[in-house]
Amino acid sequence: MELRFVVDETTGSGSLVAFEFVIPPNARVPAPHFHQDVDEMIYALDGITTSTLDGQRHELRTGESLFVPRGSTHTHENLHDETARSLVVLTPGLIGRRYFEEIAAEVNVPGKPDLARIKEIMLRHGLVPA
Numbered sequence: 001m002e003l004r005f006v007v008d009e010t011t012g013s014g015s016l017v018a019f020e021f022v023i024p025p026n027a028r029v030p031a032p033h034f035h036q037d038v039d040e041m042i043y044a045l046d047g048i049t050t051s052t053l054d055g056q057r058h059e060l061r062t063g064e065s066l067f068v069p070r071g072s073t074h075t076h077e078n079l080h081d082e083t084a085r086s087l088v089v090l091t092p093g094l095i096g097r098r099y100f101e102e103i104a105a106e107v108n109v110p111g112k113p114d115l116a117r118i119k120e121i122m123l124r125h126g127l128v129p130a
Contacts, residue, residue, distance in 0.1 A: 001027045006087070008096045017093040021086045023049065023078040028107065032075040032130040033122060038090050040068040042076060047084030051076045060086065073130040099125040 002022040021042070023029065032052070042051055044060035051058045051066050053074045058066050068074045078084040090096075102121045107113050119129055 001029060003097075003100055005097055008093070015091065015093055017090040017096045019088055020045070021049075021076065021088045023047075023076070023084045023086075025078050025081055025083065027078060029077045030075060030103075032073050033127045034073045034130060035068075035070050035090075035095065036126045036128060037070055038092060038094050038126060039070050040074070041089045042066050042068070043087045043089075045085040045087060047078065047082045048080045049076055049084040049086045050079045095125050095127065099127075 001024070004020040004022070006018040006020065008017050008019075042049065042060065043065040044062050046062060049060045051060055051068075051074060053066060053068055054072050060066055076086070099121070102125075103118065106118050106121065122129055
């Protein structure tokens with residue numbers, strides 16, 4: 001999984017965060033969660049991103065989008081053979097680069113990640129595991 005930030009306003013006005021979300025086939029992706037104070041929009045650029053929103057699966061193909069209102073449980077994954085690329089916009093921009101760097105440091109370790117630590121990071125940034 002790879003993120004390329006286009007806009008990261010978490011240190012400024014907090015108006016929005018936008019990033020390209022690249023998901024190789026069968027990549028480890030964030031667990032189902034919801035945002036307490038942030039709305040999310042995902043727009044498919046290439047491949048097929050499978051987004052599950054409140055238990056309903058959506059296969060997003062190039063040019064399709066899905067709005068994820070705050071409080072809605074969701075996850076995004078790639079269940080297909082080609083890499084999927086999407087643009088993700090979070091508003092207000094309360095969840096930015098720092099969150100993803102902290103999570104990556106906990107997930108990209110030998111063996112099993114510390115799930116309690118991951119949950120603590122998520123909660124501190126306004127994400128609630130489902």
